[in-house]
Amino acid sequence: MTQPIKILIAEDDRMTRRILQYTFDNHEALAHRVFELTMATDGAEALAQFRIQPHDLIILDLFMPRVDGFTLCESIREHPRGASVPIIVMSAIWKQPQLLERLKSSYDVQFLEKPFVVDDFAALVRSLLDLAP
Numbered sequence: 152m153t154q155p156i157k158i159l160i161a162e163d164d165r166m167t168r169r170i171l172q173y174t175f176d177n178h179e180a181l182a183h184r185v186f187e188l189t190m191a192t193d194g195a196e197a198l199a200q201f202r203i204q205p206h207d208l209i210i211l212d213l214f215m216p217r218v219d220g221f222t223l224c225e226s227i228r229e230h231p232r233g234a235s236v237p238i239i240v241m242s243a244i245w246k247q248p249q250l251l252e253r254l255k256s257s258y259d260v261q262f263l264e265k266p267f268v269v270d271d272f273a274a275l276v277r278s279l280l281d282l283a284p
Contacts (some may be wrong), residue, residue, distance in 0.1 A: 155187035156280060157204065161197030161211035161223060162190075162241075167265070171210065171272075180273035184282060194218025198226050205232050208280060212265075213242040224258040237279040239272075241265050 158175065162168045168190055175186045189206070191197035195217040201209070209227060213220035220240060227233035240254060243265035251262050261275060276282075 155185040157187045157206045159189045159200055159206040159209045161194055163192050163215045174269050174273060178273040180277055194223040197223055201227060206236060208237050210239045213240055213245045228258050239263055
């Protein structure tokens, strides 16, 4: 049996968490894969989860309570396990091109604007995890 692909989702919006979970469980582009999702409702909880176990992909919102997504990206990248883990950053608020360029160049993240197209999200996940169709 193959190992599950471990995904950390840091998102304070319950509906967005549900959409992401539904996508991992049901989208045809991600079918025939086993995902183990760890949900965090804020950046502090996400950072604690990240420190407990390695993840294959991290998905995070930029605007979260306690620890925001910017600080979370920085903390992940500073951690020995976090240098190369793919990160998808999402936001409905922070969309300024200069800010997004800084995020990409400083933390090597992929950005997805909210609301996002589920097919685009699934394709990005497949690409970052190098999953064959």
